[in-house]
Amino acid sequence: MQGHWFNVDIFMDGDNNAHALEELNRLLNAAGIKEYRVHSGGEPGTAAEAGKPDTRKEPAADKAEAPSALALEIERYKANNTLVRMTVVKGKGVKLDLPCRILNYDAATQNVSIYHVDEKKVYLFRINEIDDLHAG
Structure with missing residues (x-):
């Protein structure tokens, strides 16, 4: 079986950006998504800032270097x-x-x-x- 990537914009409610990102990660993990990347995030009406991709399959050393939300x-x-x-x-x-x-x-x-x-x-x-x- 082959895997397929999709590019999706998702709007999440949350008290702040970090809480919304935590909820998104929880939902994606619960849905059984094998791998995903959160490239950026921001507040409504602002340009999203680009950051390093955050993937669940990265080695721990690389993941420590990726900035959190x-x-x-x-x-x-x-x-x-x-x-x-x-x-x-x-x-x-x-x-x-x-x-x-x-x-x-x-x-x-x-x-x-x-x-x-x-x-x-x-x-x-x-x-x-x-x-x-x-x-x-």
């Missing part, structure tokens, strides 16, 4: 110097809601440095501490 979103906000609202979950479930600008994202260490616009301070968070991120 959240990493692409962070890079886009950083490049545009966009004011964002970031929700961070720290130890013991403490949630912080921060109006900020992204200063830097280090993919190797998974650290994000932000400038808190109200407190006029710089903070450093790990990407896995970010619960939500959106413009405005």
Whole structure:
């Protein structure tokens, strides 16, 4: 039996881009799709940004190099110097809601440095501490 590729645009609802991508991955995996690539993603009405393909059959070393949807979103906000609202979950479930600008994202260490616009301070968070991120 031969495999066949299809090029499809899919619109997903979600609280943010990362949550929508997670839901899409869950649906594709549950449907038994053997292999797929998510080339890009974005908010409605914006040009989708191209990223590295993300395939399920890539070796683990290659997959670690592919940027996540959240990493692409962070890079886009950083490049545009966009004011964002970031929700961070720290130890013991403490949630912080921060109006900020992204200063830097280090993919190797998974650290994000932000400038808190109200407190006029710089903070450093790990990407896995970010619960939500959106413009405005």
